[in-house]
Amino acid sequence: MVRKGSGELSLWLADQLSDQIDFEQLKLGPSKEVGLQYMRSLTNSDTVKRYVVVPSYELKDAKAFEEYIAAFPGTVRAEDRRTAMEYVLKGFAMLTFASRCYLVDAVKVESSGIGEAMNESIVQGPRDAFSENIETNINMVRRRYQSPTLKADMLTVGNISRTTVAILYDDARVNRQVLREMKKRIEAVKIDILQSSGEMEKYLTKERFRVFPTMIVTERPDRVVFNLAEGKVVVLINSNGFAIIAPTVFSDFFTAMDDKIQVPMVGWFLKITRxxxxxxxxxxxxxxxxxxxxxxxxxxxxxxxxxxxxxxxVPYPSFMEVFLMLLMMEFLTEASLRLPKAIGPTATTVGGLILGQAATQAGLVSNIMIILVSAVAISNFIIPLSMMGYTIRVIKYIIAVLAIAFGLVGIVISVVGLILYLSGLRSFGQPYMKMHVLEFRAKGDR
Structure with a gap:
């Protein structure tokens, strides 16, 4: 225990992180010294100087200085080696007194500021998006959801990355069964590195082979706030500007935040259009x-x-024509995402026009096929959430293959089979084809 040998813990930490850790001795009177250890790359040196070093010269008394450090906001007692190593690697500064060690919160935060939502753009309403700092993201949610029942449970995931994960929920409205299941699944995640919400969403999904997403990954704080009010659970991950929302229903993926701002008739019209x-x-x-x-x-x-x-x-069957043009559209879509933003839109637009016109004039595809592929691409892009958009891009090929094998009967079979599959799908125990998310509110055993 640290109480019996805080000096041993300090020496062990210095030995383990010898090439990365800075060590200083703070003199408190003629015979009292306090060891200060921190990692310069992770710890804010200005914070250490202002709130640790300067007060040590002003107080001039070891006992008073220890009481000051113990009362400092965010300070943690280092009871063992594991605690000391974990917090120092997060950016905390460790102070070693005669019989105790303290870990002072002086983490250096290197993250982008609050920017505008890029993947879920809207015409009206808030435009800010989550940042890469979990504390900032929680603050953005709390500013919009000023309820004392809003809770944030903090967990750590990743044996190496030690990523902070926050579970947000409204204690008065949350579905307790969903909350317990979410905590159970997060605690069961045993990986070395966790860096993104999409990666976490994959580990939280029980179905090994799945096509449709059962959780929403969003960058919009207003969408998170709306779903919290519906009794859902939100997961935020440090160093990542996206949140995970669960449980979800099929209609959630076709709801844009603009729909909540428009008058009801216009909102329903937009949703029907999708x-x-x-x-x-x-x-x-x-x-x-x-x-x-x-x-x-x-x-x-x-x-x-x-x-x-x-x-x-056209020298080949219709299905070859369809697959050729659909694949070319997929190539253009992927190129628009991967190319630098300065040239991406221009290159893909010019490439699409040249390919379409040249393929028609050469007799490789028909004029109607060009119109059809354009309609398919535009229809796919009106889905508000890209997760569902990617799924639909895959499903249309399955339906096309069944149409090749069975004609119109194949299309009917595929549509009916798709509806049956969605009807049997569950999101944290909740039916995927529920018509209205408000049914989640304040449900579950208390």
């Missing part, structure tokens, strides 16, 4: 294959002749 876009982006490729190769008699004769005339010069 569901129409969902249906189009899923089924248009499969319907084109069906009507061009299997069941042209379903359409009017003029439309069937129009499709056949457009494909007269």
């Amino acid at each position: 569901y129409i876009g969902l249906f189009l982006t899923l089924t248009l490729p499969g319907l084109y294959i069906t009507f061009a190769s299997y069941n042209p008699e379903i359409l009017k004769a003029q439309i069937s002749l129009l499709i056949a005339g457009s494909r007269a010069g």
